[in-house]
Amino acid sequence: MTSALIGLDWGSTRLRAYRFDEQGQVVESRTLPHGVRRLPEGGFLKAFALAVDGWPSLPVIACGMVGSRNGWLEVPYLDTPVAVDRLAAALTPLVAGGHIIHIVPGLRDASRPDVMRGEETQVAGVLAQSPASARESRLLLPGTHSKWVSVRDGAVTSFATVMTGELYGLLRDDSALSTSQSEQADDPQAFHRGVVAARESGGAGMLSRVFSARTLVLNGALAPSSVADYLSGLLIGEELRMALAAGWVKLGDMVQMVGEDALCARYLRAAEVFGLALGTAPQDTTARGLWRIAREAALVSHPTTT
Amino acid sequence: MTSALIGLDWGSTRLRAYRFDEQGQVVESRTLPHGVRRLPEGGFLKAFALAVDGWPSLPVIACGMVGSRNGWLEVPYLDTPVAVDRLAAALTPLVAGGHIIHIVPGLRDASRPDVMRGEETQVAGVLAQSPASARESRLLLPGTHSKWVSVRDGAVTSFATVMTGELYGLLRDDSALSTSQSEQADDPQAFHRGVVAARESGGAGMLSRVFSARTLVLNGALAPSSVADYLSGLLIGEELRMALAAGWVKLGDMVQMVGEDALCARYLRAAEVFGLALGTAPQDTTARGLWRIAREAALVSHPTTT
Numbered sequence: 001m002t003s004a005l006i007g008l009d010w011g012s013t014r015l016r017a018y019r020f021d022e023q024g025q026v027v028e029s030r031t032l033p034h035g036v037r038r039l040p041e042g043g044f045l046k047a048f049a050l051a052v053d054g055w056p057s058l059p060v061i062a063c064g065m066v067g068s069r070n071g072w073l074e075v076p077y078l079d080t081p082v083a084v085d086r087l088a089a090a091l092t093p094l095v096a097g098g099h100i101i102h103i104v105p106g107l108r109d110a111s112r113p114d115v116m117r118g119e120e121t122q123v124a125g126v127l128a129q130s131p132a133s134a135r136e137s138r139l140l141l142p143g144t145h146s147k148w149v150s151v152r153d154g155a156v157t158s159f160a161t162v163m164t165g166e167l168y169g170l171l172r173d174d175s176a177l178s179t180s181q182s183e184q185a186d187d188p189q190a191f192h193r194g195v196v197a198a199r200e201s202g203g204a205g206m207l208s209r210v211f212s213a214r215t216l217v218l219n220g221a222l223a224p225s226s227v228a229d230y231l232s233g234l235l236i237g238e239e240l241r242m243a244l245a246a247g248w249v250k251l252g253d254m255v256q257m258v259g260e261d262a263l264c265a266r267y268l269r270a271a272e273v274f275g276l277a278l279g280t281a282p283q284d285t286t287a288r289g290l291w292r293i294a295r296e297a298a299l300v301s302h303p304t305t306t
Numbered sequence: 307m308t309s310a311l312i313g314l315d316w317g318s319t320r321l322r323a324y325r326f327d328e329q330g331q332v333v334e335s336r337t338l339p340h341g342v343r344r345l346p347e348g349g350f351l352k353a354f355a356l357a358v359d360g361w362p363s364l365p366v367i368a369c370g371m372v373g374s375r376n377g378w379l380e381v382p383y384l385d386t387p388v389a390v391d392r393l394a395a396a397l398t399p400l401v402a403g404g405h406i407i408h409i410v411p412g413l414r415d416a417s418r419p420d421v422m423r424g425e426e427t428q429v430a431g432v433l434a435q436s437p438a439s440a441r442e443s444r445l446l447l448p449g450t451h452s453k454w455v456s457v458r459d460g461a462v463t464s465f466a467t468v469m470t471g472e473l474y475g476l477l478r479d480d481s482a483l484s485t486s487q488s489e490q491a492d493d494p495q496a497f498h499r500g501v502v503a504a505r506e507s508g509g510a511g512m513l514s515r516v517f518s519a520r521t522l523v524l525n526g527a528l529a530p531s532s533v534a535d536y537l538s539g540l541l542i543g544e545e546l547r548m549a550l551a552a553g554w555v556k557l558g559d560m561v562q563m564v565g566e567d568a569l570c571a572r573y574l575r576a577a578e579v580f581g582l583a584l585g586t587a588p589q590d591t592t593a594r595g596l597w598r599i600a601r602e603a604a605l606v607s608h609p610t611t612t
Binding site for chain 2: 069108110112113114115144145160161162163166167170171174175176201202203204205206207208209210211212215216218219221238242245246
């Protein structure tokens, strides 16, 4: 079987490379620590060469921070509402080392304003696999910067970013709440307690309670080793509370979630506390999205129905 | 005029020492960088010796983190509601280097739970100077960990901590919102814009908007040099929004603020956006509080009416 496409998911901290066969199946993938903020000596070109080393010369498509202002080539955003199938027509070619790298544009929701780079390709991947989602859906991509995305009639209509994961890391490691001396133990009960505290904070919000991650320890009511799980619950709980309060989602909606298994499991447990229905979307959505966009852009010579 | 008392305001990062005359006036004060987390070689005793070097042997009273678990001697909290004049009876003596250091206990609001160490002395100082405040008042002590304190009939009835200043530092310096390359310029308009964004976030809260500190820059709608002021407005605005939503204060209340002038000025501007009445309390409240408590504890041999 012949290879047909190379796809790059090139973020801030990581570069992931996929080699696709003609059916759109990933036959090999590699992960390098060379995100756009962690380039090797030799810069972007060197990182790219390492990622595709030994692979045949193929069309290349790339998404993520590689197209940002601090990336290899700044590619303008597409403004919402935007049909996902417009991504293919908006690829920007970059000629580098004898290759043409086709960079997927990010999206901008000018009403907030808000932006994404990379997640638009995940959305394309989800919709490629689920026609029902393309008609109308709400997607949640949890992570360092969680994204809440509304989709209707194949278009991203609006979205919002919440810095949940980043805030969690800052509070856990670098704040007065940090218990860096203590090894952290898994404590699902502490997580649940954090989620409940966030829900009960009501319109005031979790920031009015976050200092409790310290005072509960001082009070002997929370083990130092459980602070991380409690904080995780507080922050994920706050994200859900906020999404409901801001109207990004309402009770009764089904939200499809795309992310790492362990993180999605936390969101599922938190969503139960709020009575919110969360489902997990298919895996490998970035690879699916890259393939879909490349096919629509006719980068792949023998389109399939995958 | 003879000296009568040494007062120590001993926090996490700083040690401030006051020498009082018999009228309770501060005749000399010193500030050392030796908070309980930044002790010199020789530890607490050495820091103390440096602070009082050359001063006569006098009764010593101390408040702040010096009485915490990581302080010189852990002094139990008094639980709210607690009459401020009970602090004097609850001093804990520490014998060190030929001195007796009388440590003021912190307060605990077990209902949240929440704690303070040092601020109780500021509250005592405010109430000593204002009988009206002692009857009923709301105090705001803005800072790294802002405190909202409710007072009735000379007692602290409840209080809450908000990590506004700490969160501001983390987001400004260590997050994806950081614009460390850009020198920050004073931009009152960006501050105001941040306050308004926090107010308009409604029940969802400022965390739903905080990523805008980045996207507004990407959009060319906010100068990188103004990000710090915008963030400052978002966070102080969120603190006020939250205080109103949580019922710590309501429109029409007069809130007395105790803190550094520049920070208080920011809170005053933000409070205007919310239609909230903030007034500034007298200065030197910690020194006033230390003197009051020492006098009530009869550490000072010739009580005055100050």
